[in-house]
Amino acid sequence: MRGAGAILRPAARGARDLNPRRDISSWLAQWFPRTPARSVVALKTPIKVELVAGKTYRWCVCGRSKKQVRPLSAFLLIPLARNSLVSPPFCDGSHFFQRTGLSPLKFKAQETRMVALCTCKATQRPPYCDGTHRSERVQKAEVGSPL
Numbered sequence: 001m002r003g004a005g006a007i008l009r010p011a012a013r014g015a016r017d018l019n020p021r022r023d024i025s026s027w028l029a030q031w032f033p034r035t036p037a038r039s040v041v042a043l044k045t046p047i048k049v050e051l052v053a054g055k056t057y058r059w060c061v062c063g064r065s066k067k068q069v070r071p072l073s074a075f076l077l078i079p080l081a082r083n084s085l086v087s088p089p090f091c092d093g094s095h096f097f098q099r100t101g102l103s104p105l106k107f108k109a110q111e112t113r114m115v116a117l118c119t120c121k122a123t124q125r126p127p128y129c130d131g132t133h134r135s136e137r138v139q140k141a142e143v144g145s146p147l
Helices: 002-018 024-029 136-140
Strands: 047-051 056-059 078-081 084-086 105-108 113-117
Touching: none
Parallel strands: none
Antiparallel strands: 047 113, 056 105, 078 084
């Protein structure tokens, strides 16, 4: 019994030495950077959206979602007021394909109501607008640039 164990152990050690464990972080780092990119200003005004109670939403954190940058897009149009349409600030997966390291904020609406969702990405109460878009810092920033 001792002889069989002695024969197997060196082979296992040798295999480990010849084929060192690959560092997984090397290939993951290209998709999930350690320091995430900064959010960019999608728009300088909030978007009013009617949230439905019990429904789960994914609010775009990175600001790169095409759904919120292009008003009147072909994705999903929500009527805001009379004769005005705009697309909501929800995630379309752009954060993943642009390798930002950011993820959407998933939240569930507690009640059906009209809310203002932030598109400047500087709010202190994400995903809801807190009026930060009125600040000089946000107003001076260009749409599509980080704050």
